[in-house]
Amino acid sequence: MTAPASSYVLTLTCANRPGIVSAVATALFEAGGNIQEAQQSDDVTTGRFLMRVVFDVSSETREEALRGSLGAVAERFGMAWSLRDRAVKRRVMLLVSKFDHCLADLLYRWRIGELPMELTGIISNHPRETYAHLDFTGVPFHHLPVTKATKMEQEAEIWRLFQATGSELMVLARYMQVLSDGLAAKLPGRCINIHHSFLPGFKGARPYHQAHARGVKLIGATAHFVTADLDEGPIIEQDVERISHADTPDDLVRKGRDIERRVLARAIRFFLEDRVILNGGKTVVFTA
Structure with missing residues (x-):
């Protein structure tokens, strides 16, 4: 045989x-x-x-x-x-803050087998009660609060957990803390962030409000590898949605949540399937 x-x-x-x-x-x-x-x-x-x-x-x-x-x-x-x-699943750790729409989406896709990965843990700077409506069964949860004074100690614990669990990818699923240069330098090509803007436009905080102030006709989201330069890392995936003058900043935030979810999920899937190759300051993505 x-x-x-x-x-x-x-x-x-x-x-x-x-x-x-x-x-x-x-x-x-x-x-x-x-x-x-x-x-x-x-x-x-x-x-x-x-x-x-x-x-x-x-x-x-x-x-x-x-x-x-x-x-x-x-x-x-x-x-x-x-x-x-390919039979060995990639080990992935998720980081999240208060906004949990990307986290909820990734948990759903993971549980139905759409994202074939091993979840090694969820780290948040908010307590477990923030996500009482989400099912974390089988996934360790770590509450690591952070302040300016404790940032280095908190990141040291993030790095310890990442190494101790044998994680291969860190995902910032709307984790609203900027990683230090030191931690970012340890994760080249191994940390994906979802930014709620179509980069390179509207970097930094409150990008939907920036976009609204400029009267844009399209909003988007960008999944990229994290580097020491804020929102400057190699881009993996992007998507957009048309808006109008009638949309308020809150409308942009609402519509943006849907874009963020699908862009981040696609970027992670590309990584899990080894479709993303770094090429200097950009990536080549071999889509199916």
């Missing part, structure tokens, strides 16, 4: 040159791999090549041998690369 297959996803980036695709395909073939999906991009402005490959191998194929074969190709082309068994 044929042994059941295991499915892997390979992502890579390197300086562009002839022969990369051929070398990767040959290495996978020689390791017994069967390519199911392949996407690639050539950034002509930077000369970088980026690729995502989904492939199956027989369960008889040892992952060590697979990594050895791909490692040889990676060394030859100077690649930064990652290989992940």
